[in-house]
Amino acid sequence: MKQNYINGAWVDGASSSANINPSNTNDIIGHYAQADAQQTELAIAAAAAAAPGWALSNIQVRADALDKIGSEILARKEELGTLLSREEGKTRPEGIGEVARAGAIFKFFAQECLRLRGDKLPSVRPNLDVEVTREPVGVVGIIAPWNFPIAIPSWKIAPALAYGNCVLIKPAELVPASVWALTEIISRAGLPPGVFNLVMGRGSVVGQAFLHDRRVNAISFTGSAATGAKVASAAIGRMAKVQIEMGGKNPLIVLNDADLATAVNCAVQGSFFSTGQRCTASSRLIVEKGIYPAFVAAMKEKLAALTVGDALGAGIDIGPVVDQSQLDQDMEYIGIGREEGATLAFGGDRIECATPGFFLRPTLFTECSNDMRISREEIFGPVGMVIPADSYEHALAMANDTEFGLASGIVTTSLKYATHFKRHAEAGMVMVNVPTAGVDYHVPFGGRKGSSYGSREQGTHAAEFFTTVKTAYCGV
Numbered sequence: 001m002k003q004n005y006i007n008g009a010w011v012d013g014a015s016s017s018a019n020i021n022p023s024n025t026n027d028i029i030g031h032y033a034q035a036d037a038q039q040t041e042l043a044i045a046a047a048a049a050a051a052p053g054w055a056l057s058n059i060q061v062r063a064d065a066l067d068k069i070g071s072e073i074l075a076r077k078e079e080l081g082t083l084l085s086r087e088e089g090k091t092r093p094e095g096i097g098e099v100a101r102a103g104a105i106f107k108f109f110a111q112e113c114l115r116l117r118g119d120k121l122p123s124v125r126p127n128l129d130v131e132v133t134r135e136p137v138g139v140v141g142i143i144a145p146w147n148f149p150i151a152i153p154s155w156k157i158a159p160a161l162a163y164g165n166c167v168l169i170k171p172a173e174l175v176p177a178s179v180w181a182l183t184e185i186i187s188r189a190g191l192p193p194g195v196f197n198l199v200m201g202r203g204s205v206v207g208q209a210f211l212h213d214r215r216v217n218a219i220s221f222t223g224s225a226a227t228g229a230k231v232a233s234a235a236i237g238r239m240a241k242v243q244i245e246m247g248g249k250n251p252l253i254v255l256n257d258a259d260l261a262t263a264v265n266c267a268v269q270g271s272f273f274s275t276g277q278r279c280t281a282s283s284r285l286i287v288e289k290g291i292y293p294a295f296v297a298a299m300k301e302k303l304a305a306l307t308v309g310d311a312l313g314a315g316i317d318i319g320p321v322v323d324q325s326q327l328d329q330d331m332e333y334i335g336i337g338r339e340e341g342a343t344l345a346f347g348g349d350r351i352e353c354a355t356p357g358f359f360l361r362p363t364l365f366t367e368c369s370n371d372m373r374i375s376r377e378e379i380f381g382p383v384g385m386v387i388p389a390d391s392y393e394h395a396l397a398m399a400n401d402t403e404f405g406l407a408s409g410i411v412t413t414s415l416k417y418a419t420h421f422k423r424h425a426e427a428g429m430v431m432v433n434v435p436t437a438g439v440d441y442h443v444p445f446g447g448r449k450g451s452s453y454g455s456r457e458q459g460t461h462a463a464e465f466f467t468t469v470k471t472a473y474c475g476v
């Protein structure tokens with residue numbers, strides 16, 4: 001059994017669970033510990049005990065530790081990327097890319113912790129100086145989703161440690177292997193006991209314990225909107241700092257003047273790569289009527305040329321859906337789309353491969369309207385939908401008509417429309433002539449409306465969440 005890591009030691013869980021390869025359900029990757037409430041309490045106590053010392057730790061020590069972690073991740077990116085693809089089902093190149101991104105994130109925050117600035121200001125009163133500084137929040141509880149098994153944990157862990165916080169992390173039950181491997185690397189980076197703790201287990205046990213324990217000063221969560229809302233209200237209920245990243249129903253507008261090849265590439269990458277299991281996926285393709293027939297024909301041709309299969313296989317474009325329950329959700333929405341009267345232009349069925357896995361043919365609905373359930377609810381699978389638009393203004397109105405606001409994209413050769421769209425898209429991230437999915441690691445990540453709550457993740461903006469501001473008045 002792969003153990004939990006608590007207070008600087010590897011410890012057995014109260015029970016264990018099997019980690020299964022979604023490309024081949026006969027392949028058990030390993031058995032991973034599951035903490036109960038008592039073990040989670042021990043981890044929280046260890047983090048709380050370590051927090052005062054780590055808050056005052058030398059920033060060079062932190063920078064060196066993070067840099068060392070980043071270097072080892074990068075050096076082992078092929079091995080770790082293979083493991084990630086085996087447990088989550090994204091293709092091996094996607095898995096390796098995600099691991100490389102995690103390594104880069106640790107190296108970025110190794111530098112960032114040397115750059116934390118404060119301000120010294122004159123006071124409005126005589127003989128007084130004012131200093132504004134940032135201090136660690138204390139103990140941070142991280143609750144991670146399954147769709148980015150190493151990048152999302154890394155973009156929460158690295159800034160937390162960089163700014164002097166102690167970490168408790170609970171990976172999603174479906175994908176413990178990548179975070180376990182990351183923990184093994186972190187365990188050799190020289191951090192004092194209790195500064196970093198891995199607590200694998202159920203959300204309803206471990207996650208709940210983080211949420212309700214007052215020693216956990218901040219909660220950073222990524223996952224579904226339904227769980228996110230519960231996490232936010234529990235954290236706010238006891239006045240903990242909270243950062244929630246949830247879903248999207250991200251539009252990609254294609255205007256009549258778009259380059260067709262660019263439009264199809266953005267749509268296919270954004271809607272179907274990583275099996276569509278991204279909160280930034282282009283889940284609504286809003287296409288102006290002049291280019292609509294050519295766009296749909298080119299999409300069908302492109303989808304027919306994609307190869308679906310074992311995530312670790314050579315030449316595979318799309319791996320399996322992550323598990324049976326996600327596959328059931330995808331199939332249910334395909335049924336809903338049919339019932340709502342959308343045209344099933346491609347796919348809609350499962351694919352049998354050489355191994356037993358959760359393979360679904362990329363599916364495209366056309367002739368959709370923006371008020372259908374498939375256009376409003378996050379499906380989180382390789383299911384795209386095309387909505388016709390009369391004009392740019394009509395397309396923009398539909399793009400913004402959603403309860404979400406994570407990413408919003410446009411494909412156009414018009415500077416006028418691109419500029420207008422950047423200003424008027426109601427989303428945290430706006431993409432012009434690039435897919436809605438796929439972001440840089442050194443700039444803010446997050447959304448508006450029902451997609452996000454709390455301050456942005458990643459880049460220098462991460463300091464906002466992982467530090468707290470102190471204003472000191474000093475008589476002179």
Ligand SMILES: NC(=O)C1=CN([C@@H]2O[C@H](COP(=O)(O)OP(=O)(O)OC[C@H]3O[C@@H](n4cnc5c(N)ncnc54)[C@H](OP(=O)(O)O)[C@@H]3O)[C@@H](O)[C@H]2O)C=CC1
Pocket residue numbers: 143144145146147170171172173174201202203204206207208211222223224225227228230231245246247248278279326329378379380
């Ligand atoms: N926007 C995004 O990035 C993501 C969106 N999703 C969406 O969510 C749907 C369901 O996926 P699912 O994995 O169940 O997502 P959840 O939001 O339920 O899970 C995300 C994380 O929260 C934990 N969790 C679950 N319930 C609680 C709770 N009551 N208290 C504290 N923590 C909890 C989970 O633990 P455990 O591992 O035990 O479940 C997991 O670590 C998907 O179909 C998709 O639509 C999913 C993943 C990412």
Ligand SMILES: O=C(O)CCC(=O)C(=O)O
Pocket residue numbers: 147148152277278279280281436437438439
């Ligand atoms: O698109 C990306 O690169 C990041 C997406 C993401 O974090 C997500 O889908 O959960």
